[in-house]
Amino acid sequence: MAGALALGGATALDAAPKDTTDWHALADDVKAEMAWSFDLYKAHAWGKDEIKPVTGTVSSFPLKGHHLGLSLIEALDTLWVMGLDSRFQDGVDWVKASLDFDVDGNVSVFETSIRLLGGLLSAHHACGDPVLLAKAKELADRLLPAFQTPTGMPYRLINLRTGATSEPVTSPADVATYLPEWGTLSRLTGDPRYFATAKRAAVAVFERRSKLDMVATQIDALSGGWRSRRATVGSYCDSFFEYLWDGWQLFGDRDCKRMSDVCTAAILKHQQVWKDGSLWFADVDFETGAVIATEQDELASFYGGLLGQGGAMKQGAAYTESWAKVQARYGILPEGYDYATAKPTQVTNSLRPELADAAFTLWLLDRNPRWREIGRAHFLAMKRWNKAEYGYTDIADMTAEPKRQADHCPGYWWSEQMKYYYLLFSDTPRFNYRDNYLSTEGNVLKGFRRQPSGAGRSAA
Numbered sequence: 001m002a003g004a005l006a007l008g009g010a011t012a013l014d015a016a017p018k019d020t021t022d023w024h025a026l027a028d029d030v031k032a033e034m035a036w037s038f039d040l041y042k043a044h045a046w047g048k049d050e051i052k053p054v055t056g057t058v059s060s061f062p063l064k065g066h067h068l069g070l071s072l073i074e075a076l077d078t079l080w081v082m083g084l085d086s087r088f089q090d091g092v093d094w095v096k097a098s099l100d101f102d103v104d105g106n107v108s109v110f111e112t113s114i115r116l117l118g119g120l121l122s123a124h125h126a127c128g129d130p131v132l133l134a135k136a137k138e139l140a141d142r143l144l145p146a147f148q149t150p151t152g153m154p155y156r157l158i159n160l161r162t163g164a165t166s167e168p169v170t171s172p173a174d175v176a177t178y179l180p181e182w183g184t185l186s187r188l189t190g191d192p193r194y195f196a197t198a199k200r201a202a203v204a205v206f207e208r209r210s211k212l213d214m215v216a217t218q219i220d221a222l223s224g225g226w227r228s229r230r231a232t233v234g235s236y237c238d239s240f241f242e243y244l245w246d247g248w249q250l251f252g253d254r255d256c257k258r259m260s261d262v263c264t265a266a267i268l269k270h271q272q273v274w275k276d277g278s279l280w281f282a283d284v285d286f287e288t289g290a291v292i293a294t295e296q297d298e299l300a301s302f303y304g305g306l307l308g309q310g311g312a313m314k315q316g317a318a319y320t321e322s323w324a325k326v327q328a329r330y331g332i333l334p335e336g337y338d339y340a341t342a343k344p345t346q347v348t349n350s351l352r353p354e355l356a357d358a359a360f361t362l363w364l365l366d367r368n369p370r371w372r373e374i375g376r377a378h379f380l381a382m383k384r385w386n387k388a389e390y391g392y393t394d395i396a397d398m399t400a401e402p403k404r405q406a407d408h409c410p411g412y413w414w415s416e417q418m419k420y421y422y423l424l425f426s427d428t429p430r431f432n433y434r435d436n437y438l439s440t441e442g443n444v445l446k447g448f449r450r451q452p453s454g455a456g457r458s459a460a
């Protein structure tokens, strides 16, 4: 079904049988899966970064060979919004007693910021514990030297202990996915440097856009020169676009709104492709607009939600429906998909949340039940195919019958789809459905409502 909301007139939705789903029961199921997974993580991997859900062993990320409790930190605000309060408190206690960033090792500035800094800030938003804010500030201070470049765009890597930087060739997403977390830190600490640093980096990318108002996937943070010509809404550029909008949504920053509008107009003008009634976004040369590739990253499936937020609801709904059709065909989305051949180009799936993210974002905008249905299909397929003995895992081959599991649970799983499903189905009073903000990692930086436990559900 394409764009039930936006196309107007009679749609498949009008003809569909009345939905009898008990959404709150489904939310309870999501919560039970979260509790089950967290208890296994606690029993087998407590304080480690990631659990391997098939073997019950562990892996580290973003440091090599050293753990920072990534999954635990990513899980915190999800646990809280679900009302899993004792597990939330166990996690907060671990952070307060054991989290130590003084490690001689390199981390990705981008990944560390969206996951760990964002996780600490959203947990702080949930409970107000000042130690969580102090840890977030300490981490941001360790990342700050990465931005000391002639352009203001950060190096990709930094050593957490020494501040030594490396890998100046980076991407718009790595450079400009900071404003919501760092702006929140400025607001909470009264120190304007975090917001200013994040905004300067975003503006630096935008100012180097082509005459077509497009950016490409690779850029040199030292010279400011582009190292690629490929414009995409997928990997390497995705959250650059997302955080321009978010700077406006969260802080009312008019420069961010203007930059977001300019980028969106260029994408709609040069990348929009309709094929067999479905909308896709081609990768194009950022200076000529010539199509380079018809392959789509699964990561790009978040973009329908962002388009909806920016006011392009027709395209946002249609693009989300394009991905929902692929989901309906395979159950689990492939990591890469070619709309020209209608075939997967990469058969893995790294337990990705993007389609659930788009469905939830669109549902917040218009409450069309169609977005809940897409979220339900995403959740039920995950339960069927990704569940393993010690939790939820990536898929090695989504075309195999049965689908072949890998052995890895990424940290974002704890912060993203489990939260999107729960918020989409539950109508929890702990969340303000009208005024909220979720980061690219699903961290809630605005919209939590602290109130007595046991309060009933309401869709207010």
Ligand code: IFL
Pocket (backbone or CB within 6 Å): 114, 239, 299, 352, 353, 354, 412, 416, 440, 441, 442
């Ligand atoms: O870390 C996650 C986040 O949503 C992001 N990129 C990819 C991850 C999830 O697939 O910005």
